[in-house]
């Protein structure tokens with residue numbers, strides 16, 4: 001049986017980042033992941049699963065040594081963020097307002113994961129078990145036994161980074177509070193007649209928002225983009241059944257004119273759920289990322305929150321090591337939840353408030369929404385304070 005300081009279950013973006021950040025503290029770490037990652041080649045089509053990576057997440061990926069590789073493979077920076085409901089209420093945020101070069105980058109999830117795995121494979125302090133799967137956890141006073149499909153590991157700390165339907169969470173007996181939203185989301189990769197854009201935008205429609213995320217590279221038509229279409233589950237089911245040609249017509253009819261001409265390349269639908277673990281810790285088991293919280297993707301914050309968890313866990317353990325405490329003591333580990341729970345809850349509640357406000361059919365609520373947007377543009381005092389504060393919050397600063 002192999003002995004580790006930490007065993008991370010789940011080698012997705014958040015699990016892989018957790019493993020690296022703890023190995024940076026000199027801990028001996030194992031990562032257990034079900035599925036091997038496919039190597040990158042520049043000729044591969046852009047993947048459907050992309051994330052808007054905030055400046056705070058970029059800082060973490062830099063600290064973990066991944067950023068130069070991500071930049072070299074592919075990613076798309078954006079400087080501007082446009083939000084509106086009716087055409088007269090358009091608000092634009094600009095990186096200059098917070099003295100930054102960019103507001104963030106749109107990156108394929110698998111590129112982020114692969115860059116982290118590359119660092120993991122170069123790190124002598126990390127062992128990757130893949131393809132492997134967690135079967136059972138036994139918690140003892142000072143250590144845990146982790147039974148995998150073909151081996152058994154021993155660890156002082158287990159990190160559950162195994163996503164929204166976390167098996168670690170279930171094994172730790174941690175309950176959740178949550179619900180499914182009435183809407184679903186369809187991700188659609190398209191070729192655009194416009195070349196690579198430096199803006200990401202979102203229009204709030206009564207049926208649900210529509211969003212544009214620029215993607216890197218040049219296509220035969222011009223550029224690439226990832227579109228997100230939020231709508232009722234029935235409507236998203238209808239769209240899923242369409243051919244790419246039919247979907248293209250539906251997108252052109254539904255999205256704002258500024259999108260221009262497009263060709264649909266790929267599409268997939270996703271349910272929208274909200275889940276919050278009732279606690280992030282049971283003794284020496286800690287939850288991070290989607291295993292701890294699954295958020296409405298409306299403002300693209302899910303993995304950004306997960307990366308903030310990673311940073312908070314690293315800080316909690318680093319402080320304990322520096323002050324000579326037992327870093328895996330459950331009382332020390334409580335510091336992690338203290339750092340993260342309120343922040344995650346605030347972001348989840350903000351997304352719920354946005355979702356509720358923008359899906360409200362009342363004409364009075366609609367007028368109030370548009371007035372608020374217009375005030376952001378027209379009143380200089382509001383403009384400087386509210387806008388830059390909202391922007392810094394969205395960028396994780």
Ligand SMILES: Cc1cc2nc3c(=O)[nH]c(=O)nc-3n(C[C@H](O)[C@H](O)[C@H](O)COP(=O)(O)OP(=O)(O)OC[C@H]3O[C@@H](n4cnc5c(N)ncnc54)[C@H](O)[C@@H]3O)c2cc1C
Pocket residue numbers: 009010011012013014015032033034035050051052053109132133134135161162163164167185187270288289290291297299300301302303304305306
């Ligand atoms: C439509 C949509 C759009 C989104 N857009 C954004 C965005 O723009 N920005 C953003 O920040 N977030 C976004 N998100 C959220 C983001 O995708 C998630 O927050 C993120 O993927 C969570 O990462 P994770 O590593 O915590 O979990 P996951 O990505 O779910 O990874 C979990 C890993 O654990 C492995 N695993 C599971 N069970 C086991 C087991 N028993 N044994 C071993 N391994 C196991 C899985 O194979 C997987 O690799 C979006 C989500 C959706 C649905």
